[in-house]
Amino acid sequence: MNKDKKRSVNFSAKEEGILISLIKKYRSVIECKLTDSINTTEKSNCWKRIETEFNAINCEIFRSQKVLHKKYDNIKKRAKKKFAEEECYMRTTGGGPPMDVKWTETENSIKEILGSRMEGFPSEFDYDCSNYVIDTSGAENGNMSHSRLSGVESKIDESECSKDFLTK
Incomplete structure (x- = not known):
């Protein structure tokens, strides 16, 4: 393990909010699934702009684009996992009280950004009696x-x- 590497301070809720608002602003570039050289360069430039804007708004601690990108990925993973656990619980059989899930503002924003990639598409082959x-x-x-x-x-x-x- 590298002894020169220091752990930085945890992100505050305010910092997470700033990051998510900047991600919303650049959502079309950040969440683009194309991986050719043009889009990769555009994403890299976009993360540099996010780093610059984030550090201009938040003067407390400098955050590099690598740290901001990793934080965003971790927030997405956490939100997807929470949604998957909720869906799994809803599909189980048996009684019991309903799962009490409280979505934070950050998680709601992630649901909005990811859209169908988080919740999935409705099945056109589902035989619901109402349809x-x-x-x-x-x-x-x-x-x-x-x-x-x-x-x-x-x-x-x-x-x-x-x-x-x-x-x-």
């Missing part, structure tokens, strides 16, 4: 079909849907 009509008339022959409802204004109560499906 589909299930035809069970040919069930005795093994011919069940479904069709997507279009232009339906009212939602079907899911408890009624399950009851109707089971009784046919």
Whole structure:
């Protein structure tokens, strides 16, 4: 282990807020998934601008672009892990009290920045009763079909849907 390397002071909540606000400002560049040389150079320049702006706003401790980038990655990992744990808990079977999750302002901002990469896309192949009509008339022959409802204004109560499906 390198003995010359010193650990810096932890980020305060104020510093995290400043970093997230700057990330929001440069979100289109920072969160771009392209990895060609032009985009890599643009990202590097963007992190240099973030470093300059961050240190201009926050005069307490100098933070390098490497430290700011690592902090942002750690905040993203923490928020994704918390969201994944919440989703996993919601999908488990059994009773019990609901999970009490309190999202911080920073985590809410990360959810906003990442969007669908954090929450995922809704499945177009999900057979929720409120979106589909299930035809069970040919069930005795093994011919069940479904069709997507279009232009339906009212939602079907899911408890009624399950009851109707089971009784046919």
